[in-house]
Amino acid sequence: MxxxxxxxxxxxxxxxxxxxxxxxxxxxxxxxxxxxxxxxxxxxxxxxxxxxxxxxxxxxxxxxxxxxxxxxxxxxxxxxxxxxxxxxxxxxxxxxxxxxxxxxTADYLVPRRLKADNNTPYPYGNAPQIDTVFASLDYDKLNESVDLLFDAVHKTRAVLVIYKDKIVSEKYVDGFDKNSKLLGWSMTKSLLSTVFGIMETQGGINVFDKAPIASWQNDDRKNITINNLLQMNSGLEWDENYEKISDATKMLFLERDMTKMQENKPLVGTPNESWNYSSGTSNLLSGILRTYFKTHQEYLDFWYTNFIDKIGMNSMVLEADLSGNYVGSSYSWATARDWSKFGLLYLKNGNWNGEELFTKDWVTYATTPTLGSNGTYGAQFWLNAENDFKDVPKNMYYADGFQGQRVYVLPDQEMVIVRFGLRNFDENTFLKGVIESIK
Incomplete structure (x- = not known):
């Protein structure tokens, strides 16, 4: 016993x-x-x-x-x-x-939104586009390339292809359609970068200034610039691992204020010489943005009234942490059509229907390879500068999210391609097929 x-x-x-x-x-x-x-x-x-x-x-x-x-x-x-x-x-x-x-039961502020334009045709409004048939496009080959992603293996939910401002292919898996909101995951980082670009164009910020963080002023972190943060090249310690308990997972699921975790990390490298992908850096940048506004309400409103709603991404919802900061690393929802408008804004070098939101210089800045990234990263955008996608132009760049959420911008082809799903896929083969549909 x-x-x-x-x-x-x-x-x-x-x-x-x-x-x-x-x-x-x-x-x-x-x-x-x-x-x-x-x-x-x-x-x-x-x-x-x-x-x-x-x-x-x-x-x-x-x-x-x-x-x-x-x-x-x-x-x-x-x-x-x-x-x-x-x-x-x-x-x-x-x-x-x-x-x-x-x-x-805590009180919270709500962002004020611009009214949706449901009368102007897509892309500048939400009304049906004025359809155009392009003789320069092989529609059969295009749709064949798109169809290949819709099977049990790829788990694709939505694909949308824009050519010369027109939707030329659009497909959804059963249960999804043009009105379905889709989570961008880390594509939110590219939205965050864009807000910096708009603020810089308006004269409200200089990305080459030192990061305005009081807790860094008595050590070597005081030399970190906003540019270093945008390029993920600050030299700060960070563990971006979603397979275990890490800085990234603790931040997203345990923190009240997600802007603080990266701020409290020590230097383990040299700014501008130590590239390290970090969702904590993106949320720190969201917190920095907030300091440039007089009130919390202005911070909440600006993202929509000066950017998201201004280009008609009216379906979008930016999610915030418990402290009221937009989670710039991970949480944004919108329809595939609205995500495509984001790509079009960059394809048009920041000019939206005659209004300049940011300059071509900003696009050049955002798509210039960061030191140490092997040509794969700019300012919160991913790049093809070293031809990692061997059959795709080197000047293609894209917003990238977990499980293969993508907004690709292809300047040479005048194309924007959007893909959403639950699994990564052979991007080079897919993009090659779409590109080759142009005669």
Missing amino acids: KIFKRILLLILITIVGVVIYNYPKLNLLAGYSAKNIASSVFVADRTLEFTDTTDNDFSPVNLAADAIDLENKNATSSAFGLLTRKAIFREGLGAVLTLEESDE
Whole structure:
């Protein structure tokens, strides 16, 4: 009997040890699931069942038990009954994970939006485009290239191809259409960069100034510029790993103010000589942007009134953290058509229907390779400067998000290509096929 009790005690101690060791992982698991459920249901108008069986159907997130409260607009996810996380929906700011019960009733500001233009044809408005058939385009070859992405392997949800300002191919998987909001993930970083470009054009900021961060002024971090941050070349320590507990996962699922984590990291390299991809840097930049406005309301409004709504991306929702900062690293939702307008803005070098939002010089800056990135990165945009996509022009550049969310800008072809899905894909082959459809 004593032996049995000792074995039972040993098993119990082992179980407790395993739970304690894995508890932080359970926190992130439940946090990811709750946040994704809340955004999918309340921002993108999907169902709990759909999200659980598609977006959240990968290990270990699929181990969470999820529930939705439609009346109070929140989602909860439980990790084996040991830990439960809640995400709430805030109108105008999307979904956010709570850290305390008081977060559910806390007051918050809402961004003011411009009225949508539903009378002007696409792309400058939301009315149907004036269709044009291009003799220079092989539509069969184009659609064949697009169709190849729509199978069980690629898990593509949407593809849209713009040629000379016109939608020439557009396809959605069953359950999605032109009105479906899609999560851009890290394509949000390119939106963030654009806000800096607009502010610089308006004379409100100089990206080559030192980063205005008080906590850095007594050490070598005081030499870091906004440019270094935009180029992910600050030399600051950061662990961007989504397969484990890392700086990135702790920031997204455990922090009240996501702008602070990167700020508190030490230098481990030399600014302008130490490229390191960091979502924390993007959120730090969002916090820096906020300091350039007199009020929080002005910060919230500017992204929409001077950029997003101005170019008719009216479906877009930027999600904010509990402190009211836009999560510039990861969280933005919009339709494929609205995402294509973002690409068109860059294709047109910042000129939108006769109004200059930013200059061609900004485009050149944003697409100039960062030291140490091997020609792959500019200022929160990805590049093809070293021909990583061997069958695609070197001057192609793109916004890039987790699981293959993409907005490609191809200046030589006068094309913008948008792709959304749940899995990465052979980008070179796809882009090559689309490009070769131009006769």
